[in-house]
Amino acid sequence: xxxxxxxxxxxxWPPFVYGGAGVHxxxxxxxxxxxxxVHVDVHCFGGPRTDGAFGYETPQEFASANPALQALxxxxxxxxxxxxxxxxxxxxxxxxxxxxxxxxxxxxxHIVSAHSLEPLxxxxxxxxxxxxxxxxxxxxxxxxxxAAIIAVSDGMRRDVLASYPSIDPTKVVxxxxxxxxxxxxxxxxxxxxxxxxxxxxxxxxxxxxxxxKGLAHLLRAWADVPDEYGLVLCxxxxxxxxxxxEFEELVRELQARRKNVWWIKEMLPQPELIPLLTGADxxxxxxxxEPLGIVNxxxxxxxxxxxxxxxxxxxxxxxxxxxxxxxxYTTESAQFESHLSDGIIEMMSNPEKLREMGxxxxxxxxxxxxxxxxxxxxxxxxxxxxx
Numbered sequence: 249x250x251x252x253x254x255x256x257x258x259x260x261w262p263p264f265v266y267g268g269a270g271v272h273x274x275x276x277x278x279x280x281x282x283x284x285x286v287h288v289d290v291h292c293f294g295g296p297r298t299d300g301a302f303g304y305e306t307p308q309e310f311a312s313a314n315p316a317l318q319a320l321x322x323x324x325x326x327x328x329x330x331x332x333x334x335x336x337x338x339x340x341x342x343x344x345x346x347x348x349x350x351x352x353x354x355x356x357x358h359i360v361s362a363h364s365l366e367p368l369x370x371x372x373x374x375x376x377x378x379x380x381x382x383x384x385x386x387x388x389x390x391x392x393x394x395a396a397i398i399a400v401s402d403g404m405r406r407d408v409l410a411s412y413p414s415i416d417p418t419k420v421v422x423x424x425x426x427x428x429x430x431x432x433x434x435x436x437x438x439x440x441x442x443x444x445x446x447x448x449x450x451x452x453x454x455x456x457x458x459x460x461k462g463l464a465h466l467l468r469a470w471a472d473v474p475d476e477y478g479l480v481l482c483x484x485x486x487x488x489x490x491x492x493x494e495f496e497e498l499v500r501e502l503q504a505r506r507k508n509v510w511w512i513k514e515m516l517p518q519p520e521l522i523p524l525l526t527g528a529d530x531x532x533x534x535x536x537x538e539p540l541g542i543v544n545x546x547x548x549x550x551x552x553x554x555x556x557x558x559x560x561x562x563x564x565x566x567x568x569x570x571x572x573x574x575x576x577y578t579t580e581s582a583q584f585e586s587h588l589s590d591g592i593i594e595m596m597s598n599p600e601k602l603r604e605m606g607x608x609x610x611x612x613x614x615x616x617x618x619x620x621x622x623x624x625x626x627x628x629x630x631x632x633x634x635x
Contacts, residue, residue, distance in 0.1 A: 252630055253287045254280065255333035255350070257326055259319070259342035261292035261301055266484065266515065267456060268542040269340050269363040272400070272425050279426070279623035286627060289333060291326045291346065293319075302329060316379030320345055320386065327353060335359060335630045341366060341383045344390035357395035357633040362404050362420075364460075364539050367411045371459040375488040388412060395633040398423045398626070401561025404539040423626055424564065425540050426619035429610070432549035437523035444524075446510050449599075450478035451530040451555075451592065454521065454543050457486035457495050462534035462557060464491070465581060467498035469534075469588035470509075477596045478508030480524065484515045525550040529602050530595055534588055536577055538562050545617055548572075548609030553602045555591050565617075571609035 256277055260270025273290075280286045290301040297303040310321040319342045326346035330336055330353075337359045338347030344360060351358035366372065366384040373380040391397060391412050397420045399405035405422050409415060441447070455461045463483065470479055481499065486492025502509045516524070525531065531547035533556035540561035544554050548565075554572030556562045568574040573595055575587050595602060 251285050251287055252335070252627065253289070253333045254630065255289050255291060255330045255336045255347075255356075256280075257291045257330070257336060257338040257343040257346045259293045259340055261290060261294065261297065261303070262299070264294045268425070268540070269361075271542050272361070272363065273339050275426060275428060275619055276622065276626065279619035280626065283620075283623045283627060291329065291343075293322055293342065302326075314377065314379040314382070316376055316382035316386075319343075320382065322346075323349065326350075330354065330356065334634060337361065337630075338390070339363060341387040341390070345386045348386075348390040348393055351393070351395075358390070358393070359396045359398065359629065359633065360390055360394045361398045361400065362391075362408050362539065363400055364537070365404075365407055365411050368407060368537055369460060371488075371491075374490055391415060394419065396421065396629055398629065400425050400540040401564050403559075403561040403564065407539075407560070421629060423622060423629070424561070424617065425542050425545065426617045426622040427542065427545035427549050427613050428619060429549045429614045429617075431518070432522065432546045432613075434526045434551045434610075435522045436526055438527065440520050440523040441527050443520075444480075444510055444512055446478065446480055446524070446527075448478050448508055449476070449529050449596070450480050450508065450510075450527075451532050451596065452480040452482065452524060452528040452552075453532045453534075454482040454525070454547075455533075457483050457492055459491050460535060460537045462536045462577075463495055464498060465536075465585050465588060466532060466534040467495070467502060468581075469585040469592065470502060471505075472586075472589040473592050473596070475506045475508065477529075477592075478510070480528065481509075481511045482516055482521065482524070483511065484513065522550055525552050528552050529599065530555055530592070531572075532592070533557065533562065533566075534575075535559055535562070541565055544572075545613055548606075549613040551606035551610045553595065553605035553609065555588075555595055567608070567612060571605050571612055 258273040323346035327349035330350035336347040347358040538560040557577045558574040
């Protein structure tokens with residue numbers, strides 16, 4: 249079988265990976281390259297790289313432009329350099345227009361991975377202003393013209409078809425995210441917790457400060473959790489000023505009443521994050537929108553039980569009652585927060601059950617979310633659009 253040349257287009261690439269889509273792009277690239285007969289050229293934002301990826305700076309003329317315009321300008325540079333690949337595979341709206349334009353320019357099939365959807369993230373208008381209309385247009389145009397769309401969960405597939413009803417359902421296929429369980433595995437190293445002053449039993453959140461992640465709900469719910477249980481928040485910079493200020497105020501209020509609430513403000517490197525996950529009793533994912541939730545897979549691979557919202561693709565990852573507990577999300581904030589605190593108390597009060605769920609979670613991550621299978625299925629899709 250002839251070698252396949254893939255142009256993978258992404259905003260995020262090391263060292264600038266801050267979300268699940270970036271993690272996915274890195275891990276998928278590695279898995280594709282290991283599969284044989286596939287050459288992957290990575291085209292990414294953020295300027296030149298020394299790792300073989302093609303990195304692009306935002307054109308100087310757009311340095312002060314709205315972030316959505318900056319993304320489109322960078323996409324045009326990328327599209328210009330995508331003429332020698334068999335398939336273009338783009339990730340998130342930031343890069344979708346590079347794939348779409350290259351497809352128009354060179355006749356190359358364009359595949360989109362659906363990690364999230366702009367119509368389901370209206371709070372992005374707070375971050376992008378009028379650029380949200382541009383990002384929505386870019387995503388819609390790319391999706392409706394794509395040769396195929398990869399949904400990272402069955403829930404995401406349903407959302408794609410509901411958001412863009414003109415898309416042929418046969419073009420939308422589910423290929424779930426994977427997790428590298430050789431990289432993500434339990435590491436018992438109490439020195440990392442000690443470095444950040446963390447002591448005693450604790451639950452942990454890892455993610456961005458954005459409305460999507462439900463952090464304000466979690467912090468209000470935590471006020472009703474007994475203070476014998478600690479809370480570790482590994483949460484970096486906020487998507488926009490409003491949610492950042494709200495989060496900081498809620499953290500301050502909690503810390504004023506109890507000593508065991510810790511906020512780690514930077515994105516931790518894996519050698520520190522994995523021991524913190526391993527040392528946690530419970531991983532928390534209170535998202536109000538989550539196409540799949542790679543963080544849950546990473547926590548499960550580290551043998552940590554998960555408490556998460558029953559939204560999007562999360563139920564396809566977290567087996568309710570086996571690897572964790574799912575909480576029904578409702579727009580009635582007080583009710584959702586009450587259910588969160590009840591669930592947290594129930595789980596934290598049963599350490600033996602938490603350990604059983606953690607063991608079951610790692611087994612599920614190994615058995616059902618390996619990258620080798622993800623790569624195989626993805627390559628089959630690439631070849632199908634070339635047939």
